[in-house]
Amino acid sequence: MVTRSGADRRVEPELPGQGGSIAPRVFWPALIVIVAVVAFAVIAPGTADSVIKAVQESIIGTFGWYYTLIVTGFVVFALWVGFGHFGDIKLGPDDEEPEFGVWSWFAMLFAAGMGIGLVFYGVAEPLNHFASPKPGVSGTPTELAQQSMVQTFLHWGLHPWAIYVVVGLAIAYAVHRKNRPVSIRWALEPLLGKRVNGWLGDLVDIAAIVGTLFGVATSLGLGVTQIAAGLDFLDIVQDPGNWTKILLIGGITTMAVISVVSGVKKGIKWLSNINLSLAVVLLLFVLVAGPTVFVFREFVQSVGLYFQQLVRLSFDTTALQGEQGTTWQGSWATFYWGWWISWSPFVGVFIARISRGRTVRQFVAGVLAVPATVTFLWFTVFGGTALWRQLFGEGGLVGEDGSVDTEGALFGLLDKLPGGPLVVGAAILLIVLFFVTSSDSGSLVVDMLASGGNPEPPTWSRVLWASLEGIAAIALLLAGGLGALQTTAIVIALPFSVVMLAMCVSTWKAFHAERTLMVRIQRRLQRDEFTEHVSRSLIEDGLVDEPEPAGSGTRQANDTPRGS
Template identity: 40%
Template sequence: MTDNSNRNSGQKDNSVYLISIAVTLAVVAWGYWAPENFGAFAKALFTGLTKYFGWGYLLTMNVFVLFCLFMAFGRFRHVRLGLPEDRPEHSNISWFAMLFSAGMGVGLVFYGAAEPLIHFGNVPFGAEPGSIQAARDAMQISFFHWGLHPWAGYAVIAMPMAYYQFRRNSPGLISSLFIPLVGQKAVDGAFGKIVDVLAIFATLAGITTSLGLGTLQLSSGLNEVMGMDKTVMIQIVIIVFLAVFYTGSAVMGIDRGIKWVANFNLLVCLGLMVTLFLVGPTLPIVDSLMTGIGDYVSGLIKESFSMAPYGGPYESHLKNWTLYYWAWWIAWAPFVGSFVARISRGRTIAEFVAGVLIVPALGSFTWFAIFGTSGLHLQLVQGIDIAAQVTKDISVGVFALYKYYPLGFIMSVLMLVLITTFFVTSANSATFVLSMYSNHGDLNPSKSKMGVWGVLMAALAIVLLMTGGLQNLQTVSLAAAPPFAIIMVCACASLWRSLAKDETEGKL
């Protein structure tokens, strides 16, 4: 792989930037003017992908987990993502706060209490719905969905991108991953542009729909806490409010904006976890965490490869949950992976894998143990049918939970703050990465492009929210998952090839 310091200066055209905006606007126009046709296409597309490529989702995600563990314990574990003399730019706490907020935070808030309750009433493993075994299975499923696999997908993009950016001076583009495999000429040509446009579309579609879904949850929270009506006008005001914050923090940069919000997130998150742990069913939470980790580890291989060759209830669960999640993590990988790479300079590969794979998984387990167990305890021990409330409207999950515990109102208000700041950190990271992609991979992109992407994301979310197309665009964005699964496998091969070559040439 050659030094690519001239790629930024040599490539002056804005074709990737303009094409990606045109494609995105065309898709949204389709959703606006023909929502029923758009919805039918989106549903048929996702059904076909899960039916014919479901095995591919499972297989590639398993490959990513194994590759990350192999790298962490292999002969390259002490290699730094950067030059040998480089050291981390950010403290461990700030680094973890930023990567966790960008990659998972808003999802944990949305599903932390709700997902175990939904599985509790519809367990695919044969346990009687509503039973004690169903509760245990529900926690195991939630741990599996939010464990090692999502972060492995992010890591296999972030590792090679960080290595190439900080050791080879490559631009921060997904297409740079292919230089060791297909050569500089192909990456600078149409092939590279297609890869980068696909990355921009997947990132924009994913974060825009998350903005819309996060807005719906905030609207539900305001309704529960303050009695505010869930109207479209209020939801538009929420989007505009969020847009000001995430665009502003992105323009301020990583050190002055993104890192500050991420650190604040972590404090509020820990505060809410500790509070519910103390006022909730403390001992059952500890027991659930221990049991859940044991069930996760013991069932990891089986669940990682389980399909539904003979149909049955598990087939529906696989399609609606596991495969949907796996496709979603893959579609988000270019955005989260690029951002994690940007903030990981100077980390060794072993340190990187521990911080990006192991620590976030343990954090997710703890979150689900606290919030999931608190909800299941209400259902099983106190006889409160909270599962019915959550199944009816998943966005009210955590707020419905808080109503039955001391300090519930205060925790609900803090949760509204956390949802806001968690989304802001995801969106400002996405704004930063989109600007990198459309600015020839510049690791310090122009503020004007950040402003354009920030406004465009808000505008798209508003249009789609008004036309009911958010869920459809989210589904269409998952079409990026199969080609990106291939890109991610190539990223693994590319990193290994580069490391082996550098080792042979004595550059490590």
């Protein structure tokens, strides 16, 4: 391995404002953009809804293929850097051991990226693909059920985690290998050079802040919609409307503010451990109480079919399905790719933070394989149990008209299991905890970016960003509900996707430079070792005399008295 040079150990100049509480050139523009969007949605929700729909049609119709292409490219890039000759580069000093143990690291990886989405779509997505298949897909009910699982795996498998690899790896290398501040801009230093300290770097961090905040707001909106559906299911609140959802967002955002103010080692850590434990308990309960053997068989079968169809599905844009195909892409694949990209600054910073001391190969293998495997198991347990009930059991999860209650599908499944109402209550609690941990962790990352990379940003700033996430979720719900949330994720992801492409180039340049230096040093060491070996062999064979120590003859001559 290459010994880090003095240049790698130097401390870069502080970002503008880093020595104080905020970085003004990043903080204020990001705040103005977010407040402007939120104000527009609150003041003129009807107009905002119309604008959102128009933008949705334009972006999905024009850039849907682009999202599909770059996200598949991110999978290829992640596999290439992870399992190629760059894989042995250490994310930290060469002699440093990983900061966290393997199991702790895996647990945090799983908890970082999906949260509310897994709970929200765990039952609903496979049922939706089964009841309303992707345009161009047909077959018997069992064939449609199987394909619905494979399509769900595509949306939640290697592709989203490859997005996180691109951002997390670039940040981890800059922070841990090059000792740069925790800021998105430094991931582009190999490409932009000193310009990362100028307006280009400011734009990168602004895009990351805006994307992260609205990405988290999208998740919060999904979560509160499902919580409201759960309260309605339990007859606690009848026909919950926007005011119920606003009150829920307000209450849970308050919890998130308290958590983020307490810091990473207290509120965020405790809540993360609790919600992960509760998620595991719920998963095991459904696995045992449901069709256990079927679930295991379906898991093996669906994973195999997923890898068989991975290349074909990765490039499928439903191009021959006309408007119907475009609409489907916007509701599912394009929405997901945009959602993951908007989340990637938050999740990337978090994954980078916990991965110090690991090699690039370990990083890529862990971030791609472990969370994706757990996610496949989650969807097989919940979605597979729902499909089994619909095909072979009492049914009732798909309406006679082919509709699926997306927000309430989880509760409809759990209610028929032993202790139904109690399990539904536990699921609502899990959603609330995921809601809180998504908001507090996301606001902390946003705050660090807005503070110029300060790992301990001021309390008032933490409160501000956590509150803005809740307000943004309320504004988007008022402006068009779930459709507005989905469209916002797609729109916000567009500018940051360009940053991610630049990150790929920047990461390659940094790795290539380090690998070139590594090879040069290894060749020099090998040449010196070979020269020493040949010289020793010649001396041993008597072909040359062993050289005297340097200066020995001179010292003897000088030590001899004059005239002797």
